[in-house]
Amino acid sequence: MRADVFLVEAGHAATRSQAQRLIAAGVEWRLSPLAPWQKVTKNGDDIPSVAEVKLLDDAEAKYISRGGLKLEGALLATGLSVAGLRCLDVGQSTGGFTDCLLQQGAAQVIGVDVGHGQLHERLRSDLRVVCVEGVNARSLTAQALQEACELALSEVVEADEDNETQPEAPYSWMRNGGLVDEAYDDSGDAKDQDIEAFKSERAQRAEARAQGTLPVQRRRRAECAGVDTTPAFDLVTGDLSFISLTLVLPAIAAFLRPDGHLLMLVKPQFELQPGQVGKGGVVRDAALYAVVEKRIRDCCAELGLAVQAWLDSPIQGGDGNHEFFVYARRAP
Numbered sequence: 001m002r003a004d005v006f007l008v009e010a011g012h013a014a015t016r017s018q019a020q021r022l023i024a025a026g027v028e029w030r031l032s033p034l035a036p037w038q039k040v041t042k043n044g045d046d047i048p049s050v051a052e053v054k055l056l057d058d059a060e061a062k063y064i065s066r067g068g069l070k071l072e073g074a075l076l077a078t079g080l081s082v083a084g085l086r087c088l089d090v091g092q093s094t095g096g097f098t099d100c101l102l103q104q105g106a107a108q109v110i111g112v113d114v115g116h117g118q119l120h121e122r123l124r125s126d127l128r129v130v131c132v133e134g135v136n137a138r139s140l141t142a143q144a145l146q147e148a149c150e151l152a153l154s155e156v157v158e159a160d161e162d163n164e165t166q167p168e169a170p171y172s173w174m175r176n177g178g179l180v181d182e183a184y185d186d187s188g189d190a191k192d193q194d195i196e197a198f199k200s201e202r203a204q205r206a207e208a209r210a211q212g213t214l215p216v217q218r219r220r221r222a223e224c225a226g227v228d229t230t231p232a233f234d235l236v237t238g239d240l241s242f243i244s245l246t247l248v249l250p251a252i253a254a255f256l257r258p259d260g261h262l263l264m265l266v267k268p269q270f271e272l273q274p275g276q277v278g279k280g281g282v283v284r285d286a287a288l289y290a291v292v293e294k295r296i297r298d299c300c301a302e303l304g305l306a307v308q309a310w311l312d313s314p315i316q317g318g319d320g321n322h323e324f325f326v327y328a329r330r331a332p
Contacts, residue, residue: 003027004043012055013095014064014120019043021066026033026056061102064120066315067096067239067265074263074325075104082106082235086228086254089156090137090238090248090264095123097237106235107229110149112137127223138243140251141210142231149229154218235261244271245326246299253303259332262305266324267317268292282320289322 001009004019007027011021020043028037029051037054040047045285047053055061063069083105089098092111098119103111110130111119119131132148140294209212220227233255240248245264256262271292278284293310300307305328313323 001047001049002043003040003045003047006047006049006051007053010053012053013061014122018060018065021060021069022055022058025060028054028056063096063099064123065094065096065099066200067093068100068103069096070239070313070315070323070325071097071100071237071263072104072263074265074311074327075100077311077314077325078263078309078327080235080261080263080327085234085261086110086230087235087237088112088230088233088252090236090252091240092131093239094119094143095096095119095129097239098123098129101237102126103234110229110233112140112145112148127227130227130229137238137240137248137252142254145231145255146229147268149227150220151218153220153224153227153229155221157217157219231255232257233260235263237262238264240265240270241267242270245296246271249299249303249305253305253330256305256330260330260332262300262326262328264326265313266292266296266326267321268323269319269321280319283322286322293324296326300326305330 003023004013004016007013008016009023010280013022023040023043027040027041029047030037031048031051033052059069060066063072081104082101084107084135087101087106087109089101089109089111092098092113093115094112095118098109098111101125104158106128108128108130108253110132111121111136112132114134114136116133119129119133123129126130130149131151132145132152135144135148156206205214236252236256238245238248238252245266245300249264251260253262268289269277269281272283276283276288276291283289297307297310307326307328309325311325311327313325315323317323
């Protein structure tokens with residue numbers, strides 16, 4: 001079995017990309033306690049399905065994605081404790097930031113992402129996590145976020161095909177399972193035109209169901225009954241791509257409670273003009289980092305956010321870009 005596939009199926013990695021980073025950090029395997037360890041040299045190396053595996057550096061496996069390591073470093077650098085906090089994670093993706101927040105003791109994480117189906121199943125099934133998909137944070141409002149959360153926590157109510165959910169039958173015997181007793185009174189029975197109207201309504205309902213246009217009723221899933229969807233948070237984090245934070249911060253800053261925290265990953269290649277970004281999307285002129293920092297600081301100031309720190313990310317971006325974190329707080 002391919003080494004990267006083996007690590008995923010054996011539970012050492014959540015994704016193949018994470019498995020490949022573990023292999024780069026060092027992985028060995030053996031078939032028995034007396035056998036020598038063999039080093040995995042490339043992702044496609046074959047590992048027997050019954051082999052014992054040893055990770056030489058398991059840091060990459062701590063979180064769903066390496067984004068968790070970035071956020072962990074920023075939390076350590078700022079001294080910010082997230083224990084017991086309600087958090088909004090913007091650009092949730094596979095859930096690296098969300099995973100880190102939960103492992104650090106966050107009470108709840110509501111995640112927002114423009115994509116679909118990216119969040120790892122382990123996090124998606126965690127009742128502390130609400131996954132809101134197909135939503136652009138740039139135009140997000142409090143009402144839209146709360147409605148999207150309710151949708152994510154709900155299930156479709158299947159209509160029972162019984163007399164309680166059907167249009168009122170025109171004949172009393174229709175409403176009584178066809179049973180007629182001695183006290184049956186037909187004075188209230190419908191006329192022919194009422195019967196035709198009843199048949200027409202039933203036919204329209206059947207057609208709407210077949211076409212998928214029948215109104216859908218939803219309700220909170222039982223296990224989510226106590227989940228808080230209030231659009232006000234102690235901490236907002238984010239890892240966004242292909243958009244400047246200056247376009248997103250005006251919307252998401254509104255979700256911070258008084259004295260709330262903002263901790264966002266800053267990717268310079270998305271904060272600069274195309275002509276300022278080098279080949280392969282990498283910012284090679286270090287002098288431009290100051291330009292990015294000023295833009296973000298100015299944006300925060302306009303929104304009433306006081307920047308507490310500007311930090312280097314402990315890990316470079318996957319494309320080799322130098323990344324940063326901005327840590328700010330809303331006024332009490």
